Amino acid sequence: MNNNHSTQLALLRLEQWLKAVGQCTVAVSGGIDSMLMAYIAHQALGQKALIVHATSAAVPYADGIRVAEYARRYQWNFKQIITGEIDREDYQRNPVNRCYYCKTSLYINLRKLDHGQAIGGTNLDDLGDYRPGLIAAKEQHIRHPYIECLIDKKTIRQIAALLGLRDLQDLPASPCLASRVETGIRISSAQLDLIDRVERHVRKVISGETIRFRIRQSAMVLELDDRTLVELQAGDIDQLAIHIKTMAKECGLNAPLFISAYQRGSAFVGNKEPVNYVEA
Numbered sequence: 001m002n003n004n005h006s007t008q009l010a011l012l013r014l015e016q017w018l019k020a021v022g023q024c025t026v027a028v029s030g031g032i033d034s035m036l037m038a039y040i041a042h043q044a045l046g047q048k049a050l051i052v053h054a055t056s057a058a059v060p061y062a063d064g065i066r067v068a069e070y071a072r073r074y075q076w077n078f079k080q081i082i083t084g085e086i087d088r089e090d091y092q093r094n095p096v097n098r099c100y101y102c103k104t105s106l107y108i109n110l111r112k113l114d115h116g117q118a119i120g121g122t123n124l125d126d127l128g129d130y131r132p133g134l135i136a137a138k139e140q141h142i143r144h145p146y147i148e149c150l151i152d153k154k155t156i157r158q159i160a161a162l163l164g165l166r167d168l169q170d171l172p173a174s175p176c177l178a179s180r181v182e183t184g185i186r187i188s189s190a191q192l193d194l195i196d197r198v199e200r201h202v203r204k205v206i207s208g209e210t211i212r213f214r215i216r217q218s219a220m221v222l223e224l225d226d227r228t229l230v231e232l233q234a235g236d237i238d239q240l241a242i243h244i245k246t247m248a249k250e251c252g253l254n255a256p257l258f259i260s261a262y263q264r265g266s267a268f269v270g271n272k273e274p275v276n277y278v279e280a
Contacts (some may be wrong), residue, residue: 003158004162006155006265007019007155007158007159007161007162008162008187009163009185010151010155010158010159011040011163013149013150013151014040014044014145014146014149014151014159015040015043015044016273017145017147017148017149017273018040018041018044018045018049019044019045019262021116021117021119021143022045022048022116023045023048023115023116023117024041024045024048024049024050024115024116024117024118024119024265025049025051025052025110025115025116025117025119026038026041026049026051026052026119026120027052027054027065027106027107027118027119027120027121027142028051028052028053028121029053029054029059029067029121029174029176030053030059030060030062030063030064030066030067030171030174031063031121031171031173031175032121032156032157032160032168032171032173032174033121033123033146033153033156034120034121034170035066035067035070035121035161035171036121036156036159036160036165036168036221037120037121037145038051038070039070039163039165039171040159040163041074041075041119042077045249046077047077048074048077048116049076049077050077050078050079050113050115050116051071051076051077051079051095052078052079052080052081052082052110052113053067053068053071053078053079053080053081053212053266054080054081054109055080055081055082055083055105056083056085056086056087056176057086057177057189057192057193058085058102058170058176058177058178058187059176059177060199061163061196062177062195063174064172065089066167071120072122077273079113081104081109081113083102083109084105085105085106086103086187086189086192087103088101088105091105091187092186092187092188093184093187094178094181094182094183094184094185094186094187095183095184096132096183096268096269097132097135098132098178098183099131099132099133099136099188100132100133100136101134101136101175102133102176103132103133103134103136103137103177104136104139105142106136107136107137107139107140107142109146110120110140110142111140111141114249115164117143117147118140118141118142118143119142119144119145120137120142120143121144122132122134122137122146122147122150123144123146123147123151123152123156124146124147124150124151124203125151125152125153126155127147127236129225129265130265135261144194149162157169157170157234168179172209172210173210177192177195177196178192179265179267179268180195180212180213180214180267181195181214181215181267181270182213182214182215182217182267183214183268183269184217185215185216185217185270190251190252191215191251191253193248193251194198194248194251194253195215196215197247198213198222198244198247198248199209199211199213201243201244201247202222202240202244205239205240206232206236206240207228207238208224208225208228209225209227209228210223210224210225210228210262211223211224212229212262213244214266214267215253215267218255218256219255219256219257220244220248220253220255220256220257220258221257221258221259221260222240222244222258222259223256223259223260223261223262223263223266224260224261224263225258225262226261226262226264229259229260229261233257235258240259241257241259246255
């Protein structure tokens with residue numbers, strides 16, 4: 001079976017899954033997984049698919065713009081909500097399972113909309129990672145079409161390409177901004193705004209595939225993918241460092257800055273025991 005045919009079959013499974021559900025609420029963050037899910041749900045169900053975006057200081061600016069643009073372009077049945085996780089003490093104190101509290105707030109609000117089955121964009125590859133938000137999904141009876149249809153990240157990108165969604169197919173991963181703050185450091189809106197502004201500035205200066213600005217207990221770290229790090233010129237590094245330190249000082253953050261290779265999930269510190277996330 002060639003890749004194109006297997007991709008078509010995966011898309012067909014998703015469409016059939018959605019049509020069997022009949023009516024759904026899709027949580028869309030602005031990343032490729034949830035964006036593609038929202039797009040396919042709208043194509044399959046029309047107005048019976050309610051696309052919901054939770055606005056928050058933890059959502060990258062570019063992601064919010066992307067969601068709004070797709071909603072306008074494709075005339076989604078679209079709603080923005082405020083879930084308020086940033087105001088919760090259990091979120092602000094930034095424990096290793098912070099995502100659990102964030103997703104609990106999101107999913108409770110989705111269910112209050114009472115628009116069919118609430119669904120998310122979790123895919124098969126996510127099950128091999130530490131995802132406490134999936135515990136919240138289980139508790140709130142959120143379903144995951146990609147998982148139930150046996151679809152991984154590679155297939156998601158292939159489906160996006162098949163549908164001609166070029167702006168999505170190569171979109172880099174875009175986790176929430178709070179994931180850049182080391183476990184145990186309190187989360188604040190000002191901190192998240194700084195992270196977003198730094199990463200947007202870096203993207204204007206260099207065309208890196210992966211850019212993460214992390215705040216640690218004793219330092220700030222700009223993580224870049226290996227190729228970008230190797231190609232970065234000394235002059236570029238100096239200019240980036242000066243600008244980032246200036247932005248940080250304006251926000252009251254005065255700490256050493258390091259530039260290093262990207263490490264997935266490096267800001268999470270603590271015991272991350274595996275959990276049976278998804279019920280059969």
